[in-house]
Amino acid sequence: MAIATVEGAAVRSSAGPAVRLGAAPSAGFVLAAALALVLALRVPAGLAVVGLAAFGVLHNVLELRYVAGRFAAVLAGPLLRLLLVLVTGIVCCRLVPPSLVPHPVAQRAEILLAYGLLAAACWSGLRRRPLLLAGSGAVLAVAASASLAFPAYHFVVLAHLHNVVPLLFLWEWSRRLVRGRAVFLGLQCGWVLLVPALLLAGVLDGWLAPGTGLTAKLAVTYTPPTWLTPGVGLRFLAVFAFLQSMHYVVWVWFLPRYAPDATGVFERRLPALRGGRAWLLGAVAGGLLAVLFAADYAQGRTLYAALASYHAYLEFPVLLMLVLGLGEARTVPPLPTPTDPPLTKESP
Numbered sequence: 001m002a003i004a005t006v007e008g009a010a011v012r013s014s015a016g017p018a019v020r021l022g023a024a025p026s027a028g029f030v031l032a033a034a035l036a037l038v039l040a041l042r043v044p045a046g047l048a049v050v051g052l053a054a055f056g057v058l059h060n061v062l063e064l065r066y067v068a069g070r071f072a073a074v075l076a077g078p079l080l081r082l083l084l085v086l087v088t089g090i091v092c093c094r095l096v097p098p099s100l101v102p103h104p105v106a107q108r109a110e111i112l113l114a115y116g117l118l119a120a121a122c123w124s125g126l127r128r129r130p131l132l133l134a135g136s137g138a139v140l141a142v143a144a145s146a147s148l149a150f151p152a153y154h155f156v157v158l159a160h161l162h163n164v165v166p167l168l169f170l171w172e173w174s175r176r177l178v179r180g181r182a183v184f185l186g187l188q189c190g191w192v193l194l195v196p197a198l199l200l201a202g203v204l205d206g207w208l209a210p211g212t213g214l215t216a217k218l219a220v221t222y223t224p225p226t227w228l229t230p231g232v233g234l235r236f237l238a239v240f241a242f243l244q245s246m247h248y249v250v251w252v253w254f255l256p257r258y259a260p261d262a263t264g265v266f267e268r269r270l271p272a273l274r275g276g277r278a279w280l281l282g283a284v285a286g287g288l289l290a291v292l293f294a295a296d297y298a299q300g301r302t303l304y305a306a307l308a309s310y311h312a313y314l315e316f317p318v319l320l321m322l323v324l325g326l327g328e329a330r331t332v333p334p335l336p337t338p339t340d341p342p343l344t345k346e347s348p
Contacts, residue, residue, distance in 0.1 A: 016070075016261045020178045025254065026187055032249045033191040040199075040242035041207045044234070045214045047241040049297070051248060053290045056304055058282030059251040060311045065278050066169075066255050067311075069266030071318045079124045079317075086120065087313045089113045094306040107151045114158075114313060115144040121317035125324055136324070152225050159222055162312050163243035166250040167192040168319050173259060191246050196239045208234055 039047040068075055075083070093101075093110040101109075118140055126133035147154035170188050174181050198204055211219075211234045219233030222240040227233075256263065267274045273281065293300035 016173075016176045016259065018178050019176050019258065021180060021184065021258070025258065026184070028253070029187055029191065029249070032253075033195065033246060036242050036245035036249075037195060040238045040245070041204060042209045044209075044238040044241040045212065045218050048218060048237065048244060049293075051241070051245050052304065053293045053300075054286070055248040055252055056308070057286035057289050058279070059248050060308055061278050061282035061285070062256055063251045063311045064314070065266045065273070066251070066259060066262045067315055067318055068269065069262035069264070070259065072265050072269060074318055074321055075314065079120065082120050083117055083314060083317060084310075086113050086116050087310050090309045090313060091306045094302065094309065104151070107155070108148055111144065111147045111151060111154055114316075115140055115147070117313055117317050118320055121320045122324075125321050132324070156222060156224050160240060160243065163240065163247045164192055165315055165319065166247055168322065169255070169315075170250065172322060173255070192243070195242060199235050199239050199242070202231075202235065204238075205231070205235070208238060 036047070090110050090113050093106045093113070096106055098106075119137065122133060122136045122140065126136060167188055171185060174184050177184060211230050215234055215237055216230065219237040220228065223233045223236040227236075289300060289304060292303065
């Protein structure tokens with residue numbers, strides 16, 4: 001892999017420009033995690049609802065910007081068109097009135113479309129490797145059968161898995177770190193894995209606020225059905241509220257600030273959203289959705305869940321290709337811009 005030297009800094013063509021992180025990002029993650037944990041313990045329902053209303057749409061826009069820029073070679077051409085058709089089908093499943101299509105039928109249709117996304121990614125990346133393609137297809141078939149047999153568990157897992165996904169994107173991003181990668185990843189694993197484990201194990205129950213009618217109602221969505229007791233449901237809700245908040249920290253603060261190369265590639269693909277326009281789009285749409293939340297939370301949640309399908313589901317084919325080892329060769333390095341310093345040296 002060629003490594004170019006730009007004013008003394010290594011630039012890896014596959015991972016993006018090398019980065020030397022100071023103490024500020026780590027301190028930011030620690031402070032954000034501490035605040036999110038306190039709020040998740042004391043007001044888990046409020047944190048989940050207010051966080052969604054305040055940052056839900058904005059993080060959708062910024063996450064799509066990062067993924068579409070960083071993995072432009074994956075999300076392109078016929079594959080992108082197919083993925084958009086499948087995700088649009090999922091949006092329709094979430095918006096269709098139960099009077100037209102019973103909810104269980106719509107859920108199973110969404111599950112099939114979701115596995116169709118993964119199958120499309122496998123076919124795109126592995127069609128020249130038939131044995132690995134067959135093995136991946138078999139795994140997807142077994143997983144799809146389990147999801148169709150237990151749809152309630154499927155959607156609980158999906159809700160929590162979406163909040164864990166930033167760890168994989170941060171893991172991929174961290175390959176550009178000049179030093180301190182182990183510390184950076186340890187910090188990320190701490191809030192993604194350790195804190196939720198402590199919450200679910202009951203270690204922090206002494207700090208959990210008593211449940212209310214609202215927490216009981218929300219806990220149903222984020223707790224496996226056979227584990228749904230008041231105490232366990234409150235733990236799962238706290239886990240969701242905490243991880244959702246940190247999810248927003250990654251997409252609204254960290255990656256926009258420390259991965260400008262992905263933003264640059266996206267803006268060359270979609271100039272209409274250059275500069276602050278993506279932020280403006282997210283803020284305006286988020287404000288409109290917040291009004292709908294205040295007027296009718298159930299309808300606002302339904303609309304948000306449908307539109308959020310684009311960012312939530314498009315990330316899974318990208319991550320699957322990374323896990324299969326296909327993302328390294330198919331990510332797009334940032335193109336030089338007029339403000340970039342010239343390359344001064346290249347070595348094989």
